[in-house]
Amino acid sequence: RKEVEQDPGPFNVPEGATVAFNCTYSNSASQSFFWYRQDCRKEPKLLMSVYSSGNEDGRFTAQLNRASQYISLLIRDSKLSDSATYLCVVNILSNYQLIWGAGTKLIIKP
Amino acid sequence: DADVTQTPRNRITKTGKRIMLECSQTKGHDRMYWYRQDPGLGLRLIYYSFDVKDINKGEISDGYSVSRQAQAKFSLSLESAIPNQTALYFCATSDSRAAKNIQYFGAGTRLSVL
Numbered sequence: 383r384k385e386v387e388q389d390p391g392p393f394n395v396p397e398g399a400t401v402a403f404n405c406t407y408s409n410s411a412s413q414s415f416f417w418y419r420q421d422c423r424k425e426p427k428l429l430m431s432v433y434s435s436g437n438e439d440g441r442f443t444a445q446l447n448r449a450s451q452y453i454s455l456l457i458r459d460s461k462l463s464d465s466a467t468y469l470c471v472v473n474i475l476s477n478y479q480l481i482w483g484a485g486t487k488l489i490i491k492p
Numbered sequence: 493d494a495d496v497t498q499t500p501r502n503r504i505t506k507t508g509k510r511i512m513l514e515c516s517q518t519k520g521h522d523r524m525y526w527y528r529q530d531p532g533l534g535l536r537l538i539y540y541s542f543d544v545k546d547i548n549k550g551e552i553s554d555g556y557s558v559s560r561q562a563q564a565k566f567s568l569s570l571e572s573a574i575p576n577q578t579a580l581y582f583c584a585t586s587d588s589r590a591a592k593n594i595q596y597f598g599a600g601t602r603l604s605v606l
Contacts, residue, residue: 386534414592425582425597426535469534473593478523478542479550480595482534 385409388470388483395460396491402456403486405470412481414473415446417455419466420485426469429455457488465490495519498583498598506606511570513601515583523586524566525595526550526558528579535582541566542588573605 388405395401407415415432430437432444432453443456453470470483496517505511515524523542527535527550537550539558547558555577557569570577580602584595 384534390532416592416594423580423600423602425599427597428594431592431594478593479537479540480535480593482536484532484534 384483385481386470386472386483388468388486390484390486392487392489394489394491397460397462399460400456400458401460401488402454403468403488404452404454405483405486406450406452407470407472407481408451409472409474409481410451412451412472412474415444415453416471416473416480417442417444417453418469418471420469421466429468460488460490462490462492464488496583496585496596496598498581498601500601501599502602504604504606505573507572507574509573511573511603513568513570513581513583513603515566515568515598517564517583517585517596517598519585519587519596520563521585521587521596522563523588524560525584525586526556526566526568527582527584528552528577529582529600530579538568538581570603570605573603575605578603578605 417429418426419429420426436445441458445454467485469485472481525540526538541560583598586595
């Protein structure tokens, strides 16, 4: 079983719709959680950190469920520019390394 | 100018050749990392360095070596390249003083080994 699992997609979503995807992680010692965004053939860039209480950044909402060991990302009022691959990332503090999911590809259609 | 710079951006080489990928950063971060990315797989850590005198193997270090020439420079070498090392390689940095281990990436080097 992969340490961080994501549905690879692609999710094909019309512009303006709301889309959500989840990520599950296997190590209960995971301490920090992030969503990164990666455009085609570009480097990953931090989208947002994920906090236990849930957090929002504009149209983006991230949630963490420690009991079930999953993280979610919700995108409201999706824009064409949201088309990208979204990477779920988990930090296990004991070894200072980030564990990366393979990503979920999102395609927003006009 | 980019905070994390990788050179070259693209490289095509032949099996058995020695290749060096270079990374430099102006972020003042102490930690640096080398990853490779293959289609359908997450980023996989090759090597990481927490300071100039600290080098650690990552998940997939076989066939690779690194050198941390200065706090700002971290290079990755493929001593004898093989076709299954064809991948997209990323260098990243982070700051040990930060509350969270947020990593910042270079633009990547696309390597093809024929």
